Amino acid sequence: MDEISTAPASIEEFRARLAGVIDGLPRRLRQCADHIAANSDRIAVSTVAELAAGADVPPSAVMRFCQILGFSGFSEMQRLFREAYAPGWPDYSTRLRNLKDGGAGSPQALLGEFIEAGRLSLEALAKGVDEAALAQAVAVLAAAETVHVVGLRRAYPVASYLAYVFDKMEVPAMLHDGVGKLDHRFALRPGDAVLAVTFAPYSEETLSLAADARQRGLPVVGLTDLLTSPLARLADAVLTVPEVDFGAFRSLSATLALAMALAVAVGSAREG
Amino acid sequence: MDEISTAPASIEEFRARLAGVIDGLPRRLRQCADHIAANSDRIAVSTVAELAAGADVPPSAVMRFCQILGFSGFSEMQRLFREAYAPGWPDYSTRLRNLKDGGAGSPQALLGEFIEAGRLSLEALAKGVDEAALAQAVAVLAAAETVHVVGLRRAYPVASYLAYVFDKMEVPAMLHDGVGKLDHRFALRPGDAVLAVTFAPYSEETLSLAADARQRGLPVVGLTDLLTSPLARLADAVLTVPEVDFGAFRSLSATLALAMALAVAVGSAREG
């Protein structure tokens, strides 16, 4: 291994050098590189042993890694990070305020708002989950042959992630995405179930597919925003998500958390 | 001096106790208290000797100070600050694994875990965001004619939501979704930019489109998990998201928050 004799003098240089060598790195050193890149903010406050444990390598691997980057050893690398150590505030709310102070409309202020919206949504979900409805939704979907997932516009990311998780968990699922304006309503077969996702303003196509399923006697699970949603009337089990909007856009954090829990629970139930 | 036997459990408690004792302190200890109160953010990355030098007292004075505050010694005090800086999610993945192996997870328990994962991810994002990279990403995309959004598999929900938000904000955008195995690479025109989203295991198609764009001189913005991601080398601006990742079950909360902030910031910048 050809060593570089001079140590990086700044964090930027450090990153550049890391990017430069990472490709030619053997397995263990690659693990070090990945873990350190992912936790570069912890270098300043960690010991070799802690970092090594995090990367799942022996301490000596971390040492070799430091040397390959041009440092004489770990201490020298750590010194770089300790000096640059920005007071990344221990307190979440202070940090958030700092972000928002970047000026109204600045990217980081926006980010602060979206983070806040997501967090509030998750908290509300934690408090207000309807356990009976969730259990029923799991039961319905676990009993189905094929799960038909439908969700358009702002609900589409949720629907597509549900389809992804179902696929990974080997649950037969079909994503109705409205491509080509085809609704594929004849794909709904006896024994199947529909999982419909929609938020105000409720998309016509989603409601229509749910109504169709219901008419044919297929069970429908709804994931929506309010109990007064038109989807609620069509569904055998209704899950509502108290999502906080920021501006015109919905954070989706809570919705996705609920969707994932649902999908994984259904996947586990079908295995058993 | 009346010692307190239990150590502060949080930084707030630490501050309270410090405020409580600082008045009745003799000279050298008072110096310690002043210096430490003024530089509490450096406790995590300093040695006893450094702190002592800063306060202009001998190291043993610092030791006594720590003990008066209720710590067994300096190390214990330092641990408080190190952990407060890098909180919470040490063995998160083992927790999820236990949950999966053990109880097979009631739906509510699963939901609780996903909520917690989302919350931690958002918190980590608030602390670890690279504001310079975010600003650069906004600049690049705001200057583009058309934004080409690409992201597949687990990144697809993010990509599709980005496309949705761009659409609402009247930013010309095209979602490359890989339908029909078409990569639409010839849709990339001079003046356009690519916004690529991918997480390990990095999807070949996404990387390939990004590489193609770069080769033609189009700017690329990457949204990925690690700075060592192959996408990082292809991109002019790299945004990394510290998302809790376990198998197929990625919370996406932080990713979406960052994506939305990016999209809205780009939309606003283009209006002005």
Added chain:
DNA sequence: CGAGAAATAGAATATTTGTTCCAAAGCCGC
């Protein structure tokens, strides 16, 4: 001013942490 108590500095020690080195294992081209 002087006795006693408290506080202090610095040296001595214990402990933790970083670093080196070498034998064993893995890999590659032959």
Added chain:
DNA sequence: GCGGCTTTGGAACAAATATTCTATTTCTCG
């Protein structure tokens, strides 16, 4: 399969760092 090269893991070692101890100084109060 075999020799040479690279990589790896762990134990031995070295350095840095925290902690304790005690002689000395500094306060305090009679």
